[in-house]
Amino acid sequence: MYLKEKTKRQQSLLAQFTRTGDQTIITHLDGIKVQGIRYYRELIFNIIYDGISNAYPITTNFLSERVMMNLTHQFFSHFKCQTPQVWAMPKEFMDYIIQNQTKLCLKYPFLSDLLLFEWAEIEMFMMPDQPFPNFSEKGNIATDKVVLNPEIQVLYFQYPVHILHPRKIKKKHKGEYFLLAYRHPESKQVIFTELNRFAYLIIEALHQRPLSIEELLKKFFNSYSENEEAIVHFIKQAYENKIILGFAK
């Protein structure tokens, strides 16, 4: 390699300074203007903090800007950001917090759900367009196999972060919550809708392959008390809301 160790080290030290803000590093940088170097740290930290606080506005509001800035500082100092796409960096922040901030996650057991909920909106907005299967808009909902919108994500939470403000979430709320996030096929807007466990299972089954109501009933009738009417109602609603695109050809 052409790069001398000295040059490499200077670049590494500057990068370390911008990531950690450790003032002792400055004295090891050669031929610099201190004020300018300090601006790099400020500019970069602001980019990271803005990215994170914009991605997680509810979490930021709940934990406070001071705590969020501290978490940002810890994240950026210790974690080596891997994505070249700055919009995707907050996902790495979420993963870092869930893996490394054990105390905070114990204090707020819903924190990981909250971060996941907020990130899901960005992910759904940004994810690549998915190939749409062949389907017909016309069909018989009672008899034909229905086709699921491929641009969906089912989220599972232990706490109702999608319903309650974090300050109102208590231990007693711990349970099983399912949320469906999907892109409207025409407007491409992201829509969230809550599911019960039964609806979640129907979505999971349709995610595998198109099925008719009769097939869904066969699959779930023994395990669940829901009747045909409930399934028809759910499928009809899902069709109207574009969670189900149409009917298999």
Add this chain to the structure above:
Amino acid sequence: MIGVGYRKDFAEEWENNPDSLSVDFIEVAPENWMNVGGYWKKLFDKKLQDYPLFTHGLSLSIGSPDELDFKFLKDLKTFLDSNNVVIYSEHLSFSKCDNAHLYDLLPVPFTEDAVKHVVKKVKSVQDILERPLVLEIVSYYSPLAAEMKEIDFVNAIVQESDCQLLLDVNNIYVNSFNHGFNPVEFITLLPRDKIAYIHMAGHLQVDDNLIIDTHSEPIINPVYRLFEFSLKWLQKPIPVLLERDFNIPDLKEIQSEINELKRLYNKSLQKEKEHVS
């Protein structure tokens, strides 16, 4: 040709009122649109039906001690090819080090070994992307371990790698202010035939000795004057982009800056024609 940096901030307004901006091309950072779909991509794709696309990357980190990210380059090539990108430009800086992205542009040490290192990487990038790399001379707020002059550093890289240059006129103004040199002299020392693209932007003076290249303010008159000089010196038409990344005003104000750039651009072309005839 005068273009504008395409931003989500005004994408809807422009889509709803297509006459609100009159430009010849649009520019994006490929990192913001690669492997992306959905609502914003739908608007972006519509705009691509009407305008040629120029790109200005952020994460290549050509001056980094780290190896090139080949997975990133592969995705980048797919994006550039599939969108018929006219120009792929990047920054002569580093934004990744010790395997960590920094998401901003840090100054590369002006040294002989860094020249050789960057040249090797530029050649690899050009081979992989199968297109010339157009490198921007970045604004910087401090040199780092410099052993040679900035102009010699830039020229050595261009000469040895055969890349092209993006002349960001505002950057040259900012650097001349921050580091005390004559911007006109600096520009005239650049390899004129290698300049393929011009950027224009505003900045923020934070104290008596320091300007930060924020792209958050209107272009100031001294930068317009340096732009006029550059066009005259270049003696050829070159695409010009208006960058506005923060504190984005309404489209009327953006259009008025574009109009001013167009006026100066056309004036310089007219003078060039008169000179030739």
